[in-house]
Amino acid sequence: MWDYIYPFFGWAEQSWLGHAIRESKWVFAITEVLHLFGLTVLIGTALILAMRLLGWALQTKPARDLACELTPWVYTALATVLVTGILLFVSEAVKCWRNPAFRYKMLFLFLALIFQFTVLRVLSRADEGRFPPIARGLTGIVAVLLWFGVAVAGRSIAFF
Amino acid sequence: MSILSICQYIDSTASSTAFRESLYVFPIVEGTHVVSLAISVGLIIWFDLRLAGLILTKQPVSAVFHPIRPFMLIGFGVMFITGGILFWGLALRCYGSPFFWAKMIMLILAGLNIALYHLTIDRRRAEWDDQPIPPLQARIAGFTSLILWALIITVGRMMAYFL
Numbered sequence: 001m002w003d004y005i006y007p008f009f010g011w012a013e014q015s016w017l018g019h020a021i022r023e024s025k026w027v028f029a030i031t032e033v034l035h036l037f038g039l040t041v042l043i044g045t046a047l048i049l050a051m052r053l054l055g056w057a058l059q060t061k062p063a064r065d066l067a068c069e070l071t072p073w074v075y076t077a078l079a080t081v082l083v084t085g086i087l088l089f090v091s092e093a094v095k096c097w098r099n100p101a102f103r104y105k106m107l108f109l110f111l112a113l114i115f116q117f118t119v120l121r122v123l124s125r126a127d128e129g130r131f132p133p134i135a136r137g138l139t140g141i142v143a144v145l146l147w148f149g150v151a152v153a154g155r156s157i158a159f160f
Numbered sequence: 161m162s163i164l165s166i167c168q169y170i171d172s173t174a175s176s177t178a179f180r181e182s183l184y185v186f187p188i189v190e191g192t193h194v195v196s197l198a199i200s201v202g203l204i205i206w207f208d209l210r211l212a213g214l215i216l217t218k219q220p221v222s223a224v225f226h227p228i229r230p231f232m233l234i235g236f237g238v239m240f241i242t243g244g245i246l247f248w249g250l251a252l253r254c255y256g257s258p259f260f261w262a263k264m265i266m267l268i269l270a271g272l273n274i275a276l277y278h279l280t281i282d283r284r285r286a287e288w289d290d291q292p293i294p295p296l297q298a299r300i301a302g303f304t305s306l307i308l309w310a311l312i313i314t315v316g317r318m319m320a321y322f323l
Binding site for chain 2: 025029032033036037039040041043044046047048051056057058060061066069073148151152155156159
């Protein structure tokens with residue numbers, strides 16, 4: 001299946017955008033720093049929300065209110081990592097295609113995004129008491145672990 | 161004894177060479193450094209933003225700070241240990257990297273900012289704990305911390321890039 005989409009990776013790498021980013025070491029490095037900023041904030045939102053769902057922090061604030069207050073931070077961070085991630089990807093798409101860490105990263109990213117906008121969204125915004133505490137706590141932990149998976153696999157791309 | 165000769169000595173030790181040449185230890189330590197960074201900085205931003213009066217303004221400052229403190233401290237501890245190991249393995253290359261020195265200076269500034277906050281305005285926190293917008297000095301401490309951590313991440317990444 002991965003072979004079928006190879007032409008897309010080749011096309012991305014040969015695009016003008018791919019060329020432009022590859023040509024400047026600084027553009028790549030700065031894009032990577034912004035990618036890291038976005039990931040740090042994104043993991044930060046997952047951590048603080050998980051702590052609330054576990055009942056470890058901010059117990060006086062309903063989880064729903066916290067989730068709503070964090071939403072703009074989640075969206076901004078997500079937009080940042082996705083845009084910078086695409087820029088980094090097109091500059092070395094063929095290398096990514098061959099890279100096992102990249103495949104794991106995409107898998108974790110896919111799972112993390114689905115989890116974030118389905119299970120986490122529903123449980124964190126549900127009325128208190130509608131879901132058992134263990135389900136809420138587990139949801140927070142799983143969200144954090146999925147984003148950690150994205151981070152670790154992402155860092156590993158450079159090691160292959 | 162100069163800093164250079166200390167770095168030369170560290171670089172020549174067997175443990176430093178072994179670390180540099182290891183296939184798995186280096187990526188694992190480096191990966192742990194990045195994950196602990198995401199934990200500690202990912203949590204400290206909420207406290208800094210609360211001090212700056214930008215988020216969770218209806219919650220007391222201490223309600224944001226106290227629960228995240230143990231996790232933040234563990235994250236920072238792991239970050240320091242893994243950072244120290246990375247330095248041990250790459251001492252001479254760090255010595256020659258302007259980004260490394262910039263990072264060390266900014267880490268010291270971040271430490272001073274934390275010390276200044278806790279020794280001054282935080283002593284009187286009971287007076288402003290519930291205020292949505294904390295006093296100017298606390299807001300400055302929050303903004304300073306956010307800016308310094310952003311810069312530390314930036315030069316840290318650049319350092320790894322241009323080593």
